[in-house]
Amino acid sequence: MPELTSRRRLLVLAICCMSLLIVSLDNTILNVALPSMGRELNASVSGLQWTIDAYTLVLASLLxxxxxxxxxxxxxKVFMAGLVLFTVGSLLCSLAPSLDLLIVFRMVQAVGGSMLNPVAMSIITNTFTEPAARARAIGVWGGVVGISMAAGPLVGGLLVDSVGWRSIFWVNLPVGLAALLLTWRYVPESRAPHPRRVDVVGQLLIIALLGSLTYAIIETDLVFAVIAAVALVGVLLYEPRRREPLIDLRFFRSAPFSGATVIAVAAFAALGGFLFLNTLYLQDARGLSALEAGLYMLPMAGMTFICAPLSGRLVGSRGPRLPLLVAGTTMAACGVMFAAFEAETSDVLLFTGYVLFGIGFGMVNAPITNTAVSGMPRAQAGVAAAVASTSRQIGQTLGVAVIGAVLAAGVSLGTGSPAAFVAASRPAWWVITGCGLCVLVVGALTSGPWARGTALRCAGRLETATEGGGGGDGRGVGRIPDV
Known part of the structure; x- marks a missing residue:
C-alpha cells in the first residue's frame, strides 16, 4: 500500500467504519424488529433465532x-464486492414474502458481510502501522459499534412503528452505496506479497462444524451434534498437516491470541443473548412499542459508545489487562442482577443492569481486536482480522442459539406477563453471567507476564520454522508486542 497522508488515512478509516456501521446497525435494528417480524410471518422462537443465526453462521463460516x-x-476489490452483495441482500430482505425466504436473503447479506469487516480491519491494519496509532484507530472502530447500538434501537423503533419492519433494511441502501463510491475513489488497493493458498477441505470442515453445532443447539438434534464433533476432530487433525492451513493452529500457542479468541466468543455470546432476551421482554412481556423498547436500551448503547474509544486509548497506552478486567466484572455483575435480583422488576435495577453491560461490552472490543491482529503476521492481515471477527460471530451465533434454547425450554411457564418471562429467562441470565466471568478469568490469565512470554516464544518458534522451511509459509511473522 502506498504511503498515505494523515488526512487520507483518516478518510480510509472513516470509509471502513461505514461498512461496520451498516453491519452492526443491521443487527441492532433487527433485534428491535423481531416481535413485529414474528407476528407478521408467524414465526416461533426458533424461527426468530434463525433470522439472526442464519446471518451470523454464514458470516462466521466465510470470514x-x-x-x-x-x-x-x-x-x-473484495471490500467493494462485499458492499454490493450486502446492499443487494438488504434490498431482498425488505421484499421477503415469508420467513424461509427472509432467512435465505439474510444469508445473502452474510456472504457480503463476510467481505466487509475483516477486510476493512486488514485495510486499517495496513494503513495504521504504528502500534499506538493502530490501537487508537481500533478504538474508533469499536466506537462505531456504540454508535450503531445507540442509533439502531431508535432508528429501528421509529421505522417499525411508522413504516413497518421491512423498512429496517432500507437503511443499508444509501450507506452501502455511499461507501461503495467512496471506496472506489479513495481507498488504495493492497494485497499480501505472498498470500496463502485456498484450503478447500479446511473451509468445508469449518462450515460443517459451525453449521451443525448451531443446528444441534437450536433444534436439539443429537445427530448434528455428532457431526459437529467429527468436524472439530477433522479440523484438529487436518489443518496442522497443511503447509498453508486456513487456520494456523500454531498461533494458539500464544496465550494472548488464544485468550482473545475465547474472550471474543464469550463476550459476543453474552451480547447476542442480552439483545435477544431484552427485545422479547420489553415488547412481548411489557407490551412496549418498538420505539419505546429502543429508548429503554439507550443506557446500554450510550455506555458502549463512551467506553469503546476509551478502551482503545487504554490498550494503546497500558495494554489490554485493565479493559478486560473491567469488562468481565461489569458483564458478570449485569448477569447476576437479572438472574439473582430480577432486575426486570424495577426500572432502576433494569437501567443499572443496562449501564453495566454497556460498560463491559464497550471495554471488551478493542483488546480483542488489537491482541489478535498484533499476534499474527501483518502480511496476512486479512486472515488475522478474520480470526478475531470469526470468534465474534461464533460467539453471537452460539449466544442466540443457547440462550434462545434455554428460553424456549422455559416458555411453557408462559411469556404473556413480565413475571412469567422473568421466571422463564432466569437460567439464560446465569448463562450470561458465566460468559462475563469467562471474560474476567481468561482476561486476567492471558494478559500478564506469563502470557507475554508465551507470545514471544510462539513468535520465536514460528520464525525458526520459517527460516528452516519446517512447515512455515515462507513469510515469517510480525513482532508480537508486549500486550
Missing part, C-alpha cells in the same frame, strides 16, 4: 476465506 481471498486478489 477467514474472505480475509485470505482479499490478501490474495486485493482488499479493495
Amino acid at each position: 477467514m476465506l474472505a480475509g485470505s481471498t482479499a490478501d490474495r486478489i486485493g482488499r479493495r
